[in-house]
Amino acid sequence: MSITVYVPCDSSAVSLGANRVANAITQEAEKRGVEINVVRNGSRGMYWLEPMVEVATDNGRIAYGAVKTGDVASLFDANFLNGGTHALNLGLTEEIPYLKKQQRLTFARVGITDPVSVEDYVAHDGYRGLKNALSYSQAEIVKHVSDSGLRGRGGAAFPTGIKWNTVLNTPSEQKYIICNADEGDSGTFSDRMIMEGDPLVLIEGMTIAGLAVGATQGYIYLRIEYPHALEILNAAIANATAANYLGENIQGSGKTFHLEVRQGAGAYVCGEETALMESLEGKRGLVRFKPPLPAISGLFGKPTVVNNVISLASVPVILDKGGEFYRDFGMGRSRGTLPLQLAGNLKHAGLVELAFGATLREVLYDFGGGSATGKPIRAVQVGGPLGSYLPESQFDTPLDYEAFAAIWAVLGHGGIVAFDETVDMAQMAKYSMEFCVEESCGKCTPCRIGSTRGYEVMDEIVNKRDLDKNIPLLRSLCDTMLNGSLCAMGGMTPYPVLSALNHFPEDFGIKAA
Amino acid sequence: MQTVQTIITDLKDKPGALLPILHAVQNSLGYVPPEIVPTIAKALNLSRAEVHGVISFYHYFRDHAPGKKTVRICRAESCLAMGGKALESQIKTKLGIDYHETTEDGNYSLEAVYCLGNCACSPAIQIDNDVYGRVTAESFNEILTEQSA
Ligand SMILES: Cc1cc2nc3c(=O)[nH]c(=O)nc-3n(C[C@H](O)[C@H](O)[C@H](O)COP(=O)(O)O)c2cc1C
Ligand code: SF4
Ligand code: FES
Numbered sequence: 001m002s003i004t005v006y007v008p009c010d011s012s013a014v015s016l017g018a019n020r021v022a023n024a025i026t027q028e029a030e031k032r033g034v035e036i037n038v039v040r041n042g043s044r045g046m047y048w049l050e051p052m053v054e055v056a057t058d059n060g061r062i063a064y065g066a067v068k069t070g071d072v073a074s075l076f077d078a079n080f081l082n083g084g085t086h087a088l089n090l091g092l093t094e095e096i097p098y099l100k101k102q103q104r105l106t107f108a109r110v111g112i113t114d115p116v117s118v119e120d121y122v123a124h125d126g127y128r129g130l131k132n133a134l135s136y137s138q139a140e141i142v143k144h145v146s147d148s149g150l151r152g153r154g155g156a157a158f159p160t161g162i163k164w165n166t167v168l169n170t171p172s173e174q175k176y177i178i179c180n181a182d183e184g185d186s187g188t189f190s191d192r193m194i195m196e197g198d199p200l201v202l203i204e205g206m207t208i209a210g211l212a213v214g215a216t217q218g219y220i221y222l223r224i225e226y227p228h229a230l231e232i233l234n235a236a237i238a239n240a241t242a243a244n245y246l247g248e249n250i251q252g253s254g255k256t257f258h259l260e261v262r263q264g265a266g267a268y269v270c271g272e273e274t275a276l277m278e279s280l281e282g283k284r285g286l287v288r289f290k291p292p293l294p295a296i297s298g299l300f301g302k303p304t305v306v307n308n309v310i311s312l313a314s315v316p317v318i319l320d321k322g323g324e325f326y327r328d329f330g331m332g333r334s335r336g337t338l339p340l341q342l343a344g345n346l347k348h349a350g351l352v353e354l355a356f357g358a359t360l361r362e363v364l365y366d367f368g369g370g371s372a373t374g375k376p377i378r379a380v381q382v383g384g385p386l387g388s389y390l391p392e393s394q395f396d397t398p399l400d401y402e403a404f405a406a407i408w409a410v411l412g413h414g415g416i417v418a419f420d421e422t423v424d425m426a427q428m429a430k431y432s433m434e435f436c437v438e439e440s441c442g443k444c445t446p447c448r449i450g451s452t453r454g455y456e457v458m459d460e461i462v463n464k465r466d467l468d469k470n471i472p473l474l475r476s477l478c479d480t481m482l483n484g485s486l487c488a489m490g491g492m493t494p495y496p497v498l499s500a501l502n503h504f505p506e507d508f509g510i511k512a513a
Numbered sequence: 514m515q516t517v518q519t520i521i522t523d524l525k526d527k528p529g530a531l532l533p534i535l536h537a538v539q540n541s542l543g544y545v546p547p548e549i550v551p552t553i554a555k556a557l558n559l560s561r562a563e564v565h566g567v568i569s570f571y572h573y574f575r576d577h578a579p580g581k582k583t584v585r586i587c588r589a590e591s592c593l594a595m596g597g598k599a600l601e602s603q604i605k606t607k608l609g610i611d612y613h614e615t616t617e618d619g620n621y622s623l624e625a626v627y628c629l630g631n632c633a634c635s636p637a638i639q640i641d642n643d644v645y646g647r648v649t650a651e652s653f654n655e656i657l658t659e660q661s662a
Binding site for chain 2: 011012014015016045047050183184185186187188189191192224225226227228262263264265266267268279280281282283284285300341342343344345349350351372381385415417418419420423428431435438439
């Protein structure tokens with residue numbers, strides 16, 4: 001019987017040499033005449049241990065990491081195929097504290113299964129949600145999603161059940177499901193990990209959404225920066241179609257759902273749902289005025305559900321175990337779990353899925369292990385490039401939408417980027433303005449002109465020129481952007497800028513207020 | 514031109530066909546030559562200005578031939594937190610070019626990118642479809658050797 005060896009195909013693992021390691025293992029096994037079966041799984045999300053190789057043993061999977069090609073021969077010498085002792089042996093994967101302390105619902109299968117195998121997916125509880133959904137009425141499916149308390153994970157945290165209900169109740173011969181896989185926020189990679197590590201959970205979630213609202217066509221709008229996710233998604237869609245989980249008469253139910261991946265072309269603003277639909281229609285990614293809501297008049301003017309990858313990938317577990325099961329995780333009005341992405345200057349960067357309510361400090365230190373450089377963590381940006389910077393005094397804030405809103409911050413898509421004390425926060429504020437200049441769609445003046453002026457003013461400020469004049473000018477520009485912008489691009493760029501100014505005034509050459 | 518015709522014929526009936534067509538053209542030619550804009554416009558019943566507007570809106574599409582390979586440096590926050598700024602200038606020096614330029618030997622073009630989703634392994638770069646993490650000036654040299662092989 002051949003032994004199964006897992007080497008991730010996740011693009012971050014590959015960025016650290018996972019493909020070379022997989023090849024080296026295959027070659028070494030051939031050379032030694034041992035039969036092995038190499039499975040390219042998703043990443044478990046412990047990136048400081050990647051490439052992390054796992055071996056299936058009678059007692060469970062045993063991990064080795066971080067493995068370099070030069071370690072492969074010695075791993076064979078140490079009989080790693082039977083879990084042998086080696087300096088890189090990490091023990092049973094499931095017992096590694098970083099993983100063990102998590103509450104993985106959406107990421108339950110990531111790193112465990114062969115991402116594109118429908119058989120493996122079903123063997124690990126996949127398609128149970130769809131099976132239930134096929135036995136429910138449309139309203140019942142929506143009710144489970146509403147009961148779960150799920151709020152959009154793309155950034156705005158809008159209740160998913162309400163959105164679906166609107167689309168369900170808007171009559172139309174054609175409706176659409178769009179998965180927003182633009183994942184433009186810096187410091188975030190959970191969408192990518194799902195698409196590369198368990199694409200079938202996203203496909204199942206979209207299929208359930210289609211059943212719920214009566215849509216037969218879905219699109220995944222995928223950013224161009226993710227070529228590897230494209231390949232895996234397309235392979236998974238082909239396999240799901242071959243197994244009759246997509247297409248016509250799904251599992252003999254008489255229901256239809258078609259799915260196609262479309263690529264973006266490098267525009268951050270196309271992650272905004274109306275700009276995304278413009279782009280899907282083949283136009284420039286200009287933000288639309290609302291109303292009409294996309295749920296009423298969306299893609300090609302038809303009622304459309306637009307949801308983030310993580311929102312949709314959380315639907316199968318909700319339909320499998322019921323809305324109440326999911327709702328029992330979390331705190332306050334933030335229900336369920338949030339896959340956090342630990343990034344930047346952290347020792348243990350990676351994916352941590354937790355119920356809402358842990359504090360930022362716990363995540364930074366208990367999981368993240370403090371800074372990678374060993375210096376104190378000075379500032380943390382949460383929620384992507386439009387999210388506020390938090391100083392150490394705010395690290396005890398619980399990860400909860402409302403608690404973050406109360407300190408003028410956002411959780412957004414769950415990205416957490418840590419900076420050590422070498423950071424210059426005025427430079428970061430300048431960068432935020434520059435990013436807005438680069439990525440503004442140009443439709444409204446406060447954003448288009450405001451960011452250009454803001455960048456010029458920040459340039460003056462980092463050079464410590466005319467601070468008496470320029471600091472108030474910066475504040476007033478931010479005020480205009482906050483209140484006058486059509487979308488959150490211009491409307492939230494002031495979050496990183498003003499939080500940097502307010503919490504780190506010394507970097508701007510002024511004293512604390 | 515033959516390829517472009519085939520691409521257009523294959524894709525023009527898709528809903529929202531313009532981006533898929535532009536991607537297919539850039540995939541096969543490396544860029545979207547301005548002289549084919551009228552052909553695309555005609556096939557999709559759009560004005561040339563509309564097609565041109567779309568090409569210029571998106572950072573990814575380009576209207577001139579790039580180098581054999583494109584190096585993209587992540588300029589976003591997580592990579593900045595891990596020395597991305599220094600790496601950026603080291604790479605520019607090593608290649609002897611700035612953003613949107615191509616090396617004299619025509620081997621590499623350089624572009625900026627805002628996040629590659631590789632933030633747990635910052636700083637990150639991409640060369641064509643290959644992503645690299647925890648890049649240093651030294652490892653960049655090795656990457657170039659590997660890419661030139
Ligand atoms: C400038 C801008 C960029 C955005 N980028 C993304 C993105 O990359 N991915 C995403 O899911 N949502 C993004 N959003 C939020 C979407 O507009 C929308 O709220 C979301 O796709 C809805 O799905 P959800 O309810 O499941 O979160 C962005 C919004 C703005 C204003
Ligand atoms: S805020 Fe900026 S990105 Fe949003 S609509 Fe206005 S110009 Fe476009
Ligand atoms: S911020 Fe550089 S890869 Fe995400």
